[in-house]
Amino acid sequence: MASEEKTASHRCFLARTHDALTLQRKICAQPDEAADRVFADILAGARETAFGREHGLARVRAPREWKNAVPIRTYDGLAPYVDRQLAGEHGVLTTDDPYAFLRTSGTTGRAKFVPTTHHWRRVYRGPALYAQWGLYFEQLGTEGLGGEEVLDLSWEPGPVRHRRQGFSVYGISERPLTEDPEDWNPPWRSADWFARDPDAPTLVDLLYNKLLRLAGRELQLIVSVNPSKIVLLAETLRENTERLVRDLHDGRDAVRPADPALARRLATVFDWAGGRPLLTDLWPTLRLMVSWNSASAALYRPWLSQLAPGVATLPFSTTGTEGIVTLPVDEHPSAGPLAVNQGHFEFVPWHDLDDGKPLPADTPTLGYDALEPGADYRLVMSQANGLYRYDVGDVYRVVDRVGATPRLEFLGRAGFQSSFTGEKVTESDVHAAVTRVLGSRRTTHPDFSGIPVWGTPPHYLIAIEWTDAHDALDLRETARRIDDTLQEVNVEYADKRRGGRLRPLRVLPLVPGAFRTVAERRFRDGVAGAQIKHHWLQKDAAFLTTLRELDLLHGCLAGA
Incomplete structure (x- = not known):
């Protein structure tokens, strides 16, 4: 064109x-x-x-x-x-x-x-997306936009991979591109960074290739359905700074031509950031991030403000x-x-x-x-x-x-809480209890989740990625403190604990990166990246089976 x-x-x-x-x-x-x-x-x-x-x-x-x-x-x-x-x-x-x-x-x-x-699609869903994005462009000022300032993580179009009795079947965030003029057709629909990447076997590879392709752009807007995907994007940047500089310097076939000048400039920026750059270090022009920002997604707000200081946020x-x-x-x-x-x-x-x-x-x-x-x-x-x-x-x-x-x-x-005996434990309860004990700034990604375990009486496990930062902590003492704090947060939980209807909470140590491994498994199983969510509270103990199948329990501590 x-x-x-x-x-x-x-x-x-x-x-x-x-x-x-x-x-x-x-x-x-x-x-x-x-x-x-x-x-x-x-x-x-x-x-x-x-x-x-x-x-x-x-x-x-x-x-x-x-x-x-x-x-x-x-x-x-x-x-x-x-x-x-x-x-x-x-x-x-x-x-x-x-x-x-x-x-x-x-x-x-x-x-x-x-x-x-x-x-x-034509009368309802397509027009709604135009209205939604109209707000984001209005916030940025449409006069200066040329279509190169957007990173859209809300949709990963690709070929239809599943059929059921002759019908195409796909997730809403991975539906194929359409030529229907009444449907949602953004100008970046043909951009190389947008579509599902066949050369990206993992979710991290997918996000890394987007970072590589969009490095050097004057990016102003990142849009994702789930805030967890923006957090993972930032974590992927931090963990691959040297690789990104190297690939920009040397170039990568079919992904990015060599750009030594940009590589040198970013190497200097990343050095200033102590090797742990923020999204705003890669894209200093970033002005707005969009994602769900209510219910459990609201728990990501502090992380988003750390990953892109000073950048405004709006809800999807x-x-x-x-x-x-x-x-x-x-x-x-x-x-x-x-x-x-x-x-x-x-x-x-x-x-x-x-x-x-x-x-x-x-x-x-x-x-x-x-x-x-x-x-x-x-x-x-x-x-x-x-x-x-x-x-x-x-x-x-x-x-x-x-x-x-x-x-x-x-x-x-409704009812998305755990309640063996009327305690009605929620994701927010678990998040508050764990972060009060362990702090909320020790990591850049969700690294814990509560698991209800049936028994006589039942109890809760708090599965936590056990990293070097946790080595000085005693598992039993940590579990006791989280249990005490959960009782402060949830009076019904406290009542059931005092009455002996719930056993004391336990900590289940996991290997570092365990939750990412679970997410990658779901990605390999065909779940679109935009649909992969982290839960701070699981609905049942089936998640424990998944952790064991993937060998994610911290072997030297799990029996402590």
């Missing part, structure tokens, strides 16, 4: 993101019309289907009638319809049949297969494979207004005794206009992809309002 054509294309792209953001803000001010339009569109797409006939949707006109006709279901309740689609039956959930299925990462249970249709949309729930439209650090133009949303008041079990099919729900600031709600949503009155299991807090639209902050999964 000629330089003039490329510049014009970038300007068109930026204008489109600006217009999408402007529209999103107008919808926040007056959401009713957009919400009504979405409901009518979902209903129209469902009426003349097998699902529509079974539920009498020909008689449905209003949301109240929709509630009466369609029961609330989890994915398991919708799975028989999805299976019929996979078997090749037409018109099952939507009149626009799916062309592919999106596979969830399966981190909260078995993987799900979410139907994706051209209508859903609250989005899952099944649909987009919130879209950021301003500088709020962790929450965004409900995206009423993305689906039909219902809410159930939530309280902390909710154990995460499926909602009863006839549970009363509220519309977005009835939500109260400061209150927490569990989400039920209907999407134009065929997931109707879907019990998502996610919990949101109403922070405030943007115009007439509630601003929601994701709190986590």
